[in-house]
Amino acid sequence: MEKINNIELYDIYSTRHIPFFQTVWFSRTLITLGIVIVGSLTAWLIIRYLKKKILPKSAWQIALEQLHVLQKKGYTTKAAGKQCYFTMTSIIKEYLHAQHQLRTIGKTDEELIRYLQKSSLLTQPIIKRLEEICSGCLYIKFANQEAVQKQITLHLELSVQIIQETKPQEPQAC
Numbered sequence: 001m002e003k004i005n006n007i008e009l010y011d012i013y014s015t016r017h018i019p020f021f022q023t024v025w026f027s028r029t030l031i032t033l034g035i036v037i038v039g040s041l042t043a044w045l046i047i048r049y050l051k052k053k054i055l056p057k058s059a060w061q062i063a064l065e066q067l068h069v070l071q072k073k074g075y076t077t078k079a080a081g082k083q084c085y086f087t088m089t090s091i092i093k094e095y096l097h098a099q100h101q102l103r104t105i106g107k108t109d110e111e112l113i114r115y116l117q118k119s120s121l122l123t124q125p126i127i128k129r130l131e132e133i134c135s136g137c138l139y140i141k142f143a144n145q146e147a148v149q150k151q152i153t154l155h156l157e158l159s160v161q162i163i164q165e166t167k168p169q170e171p172q173a174c
Contacts, residue, residue: 059098060167064160066091071156075149081140084152088159095163109134126165129158
Protein backbone atom coordinates (compact mmCIF):
# COMPACT_ATOMS: atom_id res chain seq x y z
CA MET A 1 0.00 0.00 0.00
CA GLU A 2 1.38 3.33 -1.00
CA LYS A 3 0.58 6.78 0.27
CA ILE A 4 0.33 9.41 -2.33
CA ASN A 5 -0.83 12.83 -1.17
CA ASN A 6 -2.16 11.33 1.96
CA ILE A 7 -4.41 9.00 0.02
CA GLU A 8 -3.98 5.38 0.53
CA LEU A 9 -3.93 3.47 -2.68
CA TYR A 10 -4.14 -0.26 -2.75
CA ASP A 11 -2.03 -2.29 -5.09
CA ILE A 12 -3.94 -3.93 -7.85
CA TYR A 13 -3.64 -7.61 -7.59
CA SER A 14 -4.62 -9.82 -10.41
CA THR A 15 -7.86 -11.70 -9.79
CA ARG A 16 -7.94 -15.38 -10.36
CA HIS A 17 -11.14 -17.07 -11.51
CA ILE A 18 -11.60 -20.85 -11.03
CA PRO A 19 -14.30 -22.38 -13.26
CA PHE A 20 -16.99 -24.35 -11.39
CA PHE A 21 -16.01 -27.66 -13.00
CA GLN A 22 -12.53 -27.34 -11.47
CA THR A 23 -13.78 -26.81 -7.94
CA VAL A 24 -13.46 -29.45 -5.21
CA TRP A 25 -17.19 -29.67 -4.51
CA PHE A 26 -17.94 -30.36 -8.18
CA SER A 27 -15.41 -33.20 -8.44
CA ARG A 28 -16.68 -34.77 -5.20
CA THR A 29 -20.25 -34.54 -6.44
CA LEU A 30 -19.30 -36.27 -9.71
CA ILE A 31 -17.48 -39.05 -7.86
CA THR A 32 -20.46 -39.61 -5.54
CA LEU A 33 -22.89 -39.60 -8.44
CA GLY A 34 -20.70 -42.09 -10.33
CA ILE A 35 -20.57 -44.44 -7.33
CA VAL A 36 -24.36 -44.28 -6.93
CA ILE A 37 -24.96 -45.01 -10.63
CA VAL A 38 -22.48 -47.91 -10.75
CA GLY A 39 -23.88 -49.33 -7.49
CA SER A 40 -27.46 -49.09 -8.71
CA LEU A 41 -26.60 -50.73 -12.02
CA THR A 42 -24.73 -53.53 -10.25
CA ALA A 43 -27.62 -54.14 -7.84
CA TRP A 44 -30.13 -54.20 -10.71
CA LEU A 45 -28.02 -56.73 -12.63
CA ILE A 46 -27.62 -58.96 -9.58
CA ILE A 47 -31.35 -58.91 -8.84
CA ARG A 48 -32.16 -59.64 -12.46
CA TYR A 49 -29.72 -62.56 -12.49
CA LEU A 50 -31.12 -64.02 -9.27
CA LYS A 51 -34.71 -63.76 -10.51
CA LYS A 52 -33.80 -65.79 -13.57
CA LYS A 53 -32.35 -68.55 -11.39
CA ILE A 54 -35.56 -69.00 -9.37
CA LEU A 55 -37.58 -71.62 -11.18
CA PRO A 56 -41.34 -71.72 -10.78
CA LYS A 57 -42.70 -74.61 -8.76
CA SER A 58 -44.22 -77.48 -10.63
CA ALA A 59 -47.75 -78.74 -10.04
CA TRP A 60 -46.64 -81.72 -7.97
CA GLN A 61 -44.49 -79.53 -5.70
CA ILE A 62 -47.41 -77.19 -5.06
CA ALA A 63 -49.76 -80.10 -4.36
CA LEU A 64 -47.32 -81.75 -1.94
CA GLU A 65 -46.84 -78.47 -0.08
CA GLN A 66 -50.59 -78.02 0.26
CA LEU A 67 -51.03 -81.60 1.49
CA HIS A 68 -48.23 -81.18 4.04
CA VAL A 69 -50.04 -78.11 5.38
CA LEU A 70 -53.19 -80.23 5.74
CA GLN A 71 -51.23 -82.95 7.53
CA LYS A 72 -49.98 -80.51 10.17
CA LYS A 73 -53.49 -79.46 11.20
CA GLY A 74 -55.65 -81.34 13.66
CA TYR A 75 -59.19 -82.38 12.71
CA THR A 76 -61.31 -83.04 15.76
CA THR A 77 -64.71 -81.70 14.71
CA LYS A 78 -67.09 -82.77 11.96
CA ALA A 79 -66.75 -79.45 10.19
CA ALA A 80 -62.95 -79.60 10.26
CA GLY A 81 -62.95 -83.15 8.88
CA LYS A 82 -65.42 -82.20 6.18
CA GLN A 83 -63.33 -79.19 5.16
CA CYS A 84 -60.18 -81.32 5.13
CA TYR A 85 -61.72 -83.80 2.68
CA PHE A 86 -63.05 -81.06 0.43
CA THR A 87 -59.60 -79.46 0.38
CA MET A 88 -57.80 -82.78 -0.13
CA THR A 89 -59.91 -83.82 -3.11
CA SER A 90 -59.68 -80.37 -4.69
CA ILE A 91 -55.86 -80.45 -4.36
CA ILE A 92 -55.78 -83.83 -6.11
CA LYS A 93 -58.14 -82.64 -8.85
CA GLU A 94 -56.12 -79.47 -9.45
CA TYR A 95 -52.89 -81.47 -9.51
CA LEU A 96 -54.23 -83.98 -12.05
CA HIS A 97 -55.52 -81.12 -14.18
CA ALA A 98 -52.26 -79.16 -14.09
CA GLN A 99 -49.79 -82.04 -14.30
CA HIS A 100 -51.55 -84.43 -16.68
CA GLN A 101 -53.99 -82.09 -18.48
CA LEU A 102 -56.97 -84.14 -17.31
CA ARG A 103 -60.34 -82.39 -17.04
CA THR A 104 -60.84 -83.08 -13.36
CA ILE A 105 -61.76 -79.68 -11.98
CA GLY A 106 -65.48 -79.27 -11.38
CA LYS A 107 -66.19 -82.99 -11.25
CA THR A 108 -67.74 -84.74 -8.28
CA ASP A 109 -65.76 -87.54 -6.68
CA GLU A 110 -67.78 -90.23 -8.46
CA GLU A 111 -67.40 -88.48 -11.81
CA LEU A 112 -63.67 -88.16 -11.14
CA ILE A 113 -63.27 -91.91 -10.56
CA ARG A 114 -65.32 -92.79 -13.67
CA TYR A 115 -63.36 -90.29 -15.75
CA LEU A 116 -60.01 -91.63 -14.56
CA GLN A 117 -61.05 -95.23 -15.20
CA LYS A 118 -61.83 -94.30 -18.81
CA SER A 119 -58.48 -92.59 -19.29
CA SER A 120 -55.44 -94.83 -19.57
CA LEU A 121 -53.05 -92.34 -18.02
CA LEU A 122 -53.21 -93.58 -14.43
CA THR A 123 -52.63 -97.15 -13.30
CA GLN A 124 -55.29 -99.22 -11.55
CA PRO A 125 -53.56 -99.16 -8.11
CA ILE A 126 -53.54 -95.36 -8.19
CA ILE A 127 -57.21 -95.25 -9.19
CA LYS A 128 -58.01 -97.71 -6.36
CA ARG A 129 -56.30 -95.39 -3.86
CA LEU A 130 -58.30 -92.47 -5.20
CA GLU A 131 -61.49 -94.53 -4.86
CA GLU A 132 -60.60 -95.28 -1.25
CA ILE A 133 -60.07 -91.59 -0.50
CA CYS A 134 -63.30 -90.58 -2.25
CA SER A 135 -65.39 -93.31 -0.62
CA GLY A 136 -63.93 -92.51 2.80
CA CYS A 137 -64.73 -88.85 2.48
CA LEU A 138 -68.17 -89.50 1.06
CA TYR A 139 -69.48 -90.36 4.52
CA ILE A 140 -67.91 -87.31 6.10
CA LYS A 141 -68.88 -84.88 3.33
CA PHE A 142 -72.50 -85.79 2.94
CA ALA A 143 -73.61 -88.12 5.75
CA ASN A 144 -72.06 -85.91 8.46
CA GLN A 145 -70.45 -88.85 10.26
CA GLU A 146 -67.60 -87.89 12.53
CA ALA A 147 -64.22 -88.11 10.91
CA VAL A 148 -61.69 -90.19 12.72
CA GLN A 149 -58.28 -88.56 12.93
CA LYS A 150 -56.66 -91.88 12.00
CA GLN A 151 -58.73 -92.12 8.80
CA ILE A 152 -57.92 -88.54 7.82
CA THR A 153 -54.21 -89.15 8.40
CA LEU A 154 -54.32 -92.34 6.32
CA HIS A 155 -56.10 -90.61 3.43
CA LEU A 156 -53.68 -87.67 3.51
CA GLU A 157 -50.78 -90.14 3.29
CA LEU A 158 -52.51 -91.89 0.37
CA SER A 159 -52.90 -88.52 -1.37
CA VAL A 160 -49.18 -87.81 -0.95
CA GLN A 161 -48.37 -91.28 -2.35
CA ILE A 162 -50.60 -90.70 -5.36
CA ILE A 163 -48.85 -87.44 -6.19
CA GLN A 164 -45.39 -88.88 -5.66
CA GLU A 165 -46.17 -91.85 -7.92
CA THR A 166 -47.67 -89.75 -10.70
CA LYS A 167 -45.13 -86.93 -10.77
CA PRO A 168 -42.78 -86.88 -13.76
CA GLN A 169 -39.55 -88.77 -13.28
CA GLU A 170 -36.40 -86.68 -13.03
CA PRO A 171 -33.67 -87.55 -15.53
CA GLN A 172 -30.89 -89.60 -14.00
CA ALA A 173 -27.33 -88.34 -14.12
CA CYS A 174 -24.84 -90.51 -15.97
